[in-house]
Amino acid sequence: xxxxxxxxxxxxxxxxxxxxxxxxxxxxxxxxxxxxxxxxxxxxxxxxxxxxxxxxxxxxxxxxxxxxxxxxxxxxxxxxxxxxxxxxxxxxxxxxxxxxxxxxxxxxxxxxxxxxxxxxxxxxxxxxxxxxxxxxxxxxxxxxxxxxxxxxxxxxxxxxxxxxxxxxxxxxxxxxxxxxxxxxxxxxxxxxxxxxx
Numbered sequence: 316x317x318x319x320x321x322x323x324x325x326x327x328x329x330x331x332x333x334x335x336x337x338x339x340x341x342x343x344x345x346x347x348x349x350x351x352x353x354x355x356x357x358x359x360x361x362x363x364x365x366x367x368x369x370x371x372x373x374x375x376x377x378x379x380x381x382x383x384x385x386x387x388x389x390x391x392x393x394x395x396x397x398x399x400x401x402x403x404x405x406x407x408x409x410x411x412x413x414x415x416x417x418x419x420x421x422x423x424x425x426x427x428x429x430x431x432x433x434x435x436x437x438x439x440x441x442x443x444x445x446x447x448x449x450x451x452x453x454x455x456x457x458x459x460x461x462x463x464x465x466x467x468x469x470x471x472x473x474x475x476x477x478x479x480x481x482x483x484x485x486x487x488x489x490x491x492x493x494x495x496x497x498x499x500x501x502x503x504x505x506x507x508x509x510x511x512x
Contacts, residue, residue: 341458345449350439355484355487370444370448386437387460388462389466391433393480394480
């Protein structure tokens with residue numbers, strides 16, 4: 316998948332420093348970016364604006380895609396279907412020898428497992444707005460903030476509460492926010508104080 320990397324202006328080539336704070340921006344098609352989840356809220360958390368309101372503002376040209384904060388993405392190696400397929404073992408008289416050969420073949424297969432490089436969003440609601448804008452012909456690419464490679468590798472390897480490879484999706488469905496206000500029944504009886512005898 317092609318993304319054009321913005322030039323990195325950080326000339327610090329210190330290989331001992333794994334904490335590289337330079338920000339890398341890449342131009343990508345929103346349709347090529349995966350959602351972290353297949354269900355998303357209909358409202359942005361910080362400003363309480365709905366996704367549709369933002370999309371309509373983009374459509375009317377009241378705002379541009381650059382007015383919306385850049386989507387943070389991680390690049391990961393996603394195993395392709397059938398990538399971990401194992402070959403049938405040949406029969407052997409010596410079971411121990413057979414087990415060692417099988418184990419060696421499995422390790423070799425895992426090392427040669429087929430993968431594809433994909434981009435996964437860390438900001439699903441913004442991505443939804445951009446994907447819809449792309450579908451409507453409002454934009455073709457967006458500028459995304461590419462997270463350090465180590466972040467993507469760690470997430471793909473270990474996962475987290477918010478990131479699992481088996482949950483990522485190219486499509487997402489909006490789920491309306493549920494009202495959180497609690498209605499108190501006015502006729503609710505007050506608790507009587509305990510009687511002292």
